[in-house]
Amino acid sequence: MALNQSDPAYNQAMTHYLAGEWDAAREAFEQLARSHPDEPFILLLLGNIHYSLGDLETAVKTYDRATEVNPEFGIAYYKQGVCYYRMGRLEEALRSFKAVINTKSQSHAMASYFVGLINLFLGRDQEAGAGFEHLRSQSKESLIANFYLAQLKIKQKQFQEALPLLQELAEQNSEFAEVHYMLGVVHYGLHNNTEAIASFRRALEINPADERSKTKLTLLTDVQWP
16 A cells, blocks of 8 residues: 555654654554555654664664665665664674665765774774775765775875875864874874974874874974973
8 A cells, every 4th residue: 555645644653753752653653564564664764763762673674674675775774774883783784884885875975984984993994995985975075084094094104195184184173183193193104204293283282181292292303292
């Protein structure tokens, strides 16, 4: 049966949903799911309700039903991935987030972020870099990918590639102490000692307790920093 959004039962279910009345919403949407088993939107909202109630296992199964009905339903894969991530089931979360990217859903930028973050945690630097590169290409207004990509470039001693990523970050947020510290590391790696000293000093201006910057400055200037 096709969903009729003027149906009083649907309108009542949505009223509970929008009010955050999760127990009543769950009962209403479970009834709708029984009468509309091939309606992925109903299953998506039912999954969201289980998520809000803290029942992540049931939420995962409900999102799975939604994607069985509509294999291109990117938002359901994304929500499923978030559940798996919260449950610590990282390989399954990766599978869900990669499905979002493959469907080219509107959620693909954030899915790329999670792909990068999970792979970074798992020590898969190449896969993490690919995820953050995809995030950077799809969400140019967000510079969070720059931060993680720069970390990976520094780890691999690819200082020349890390430099523009960090410079762009510093231009957008001049009070981000960690970025200035990382800039110092990059300049030091490129033998730009004057720029390295300036970057470590800036990091200390923002965060006077940064012992790493103090140590680097002592090494570069032969002056013991307080």
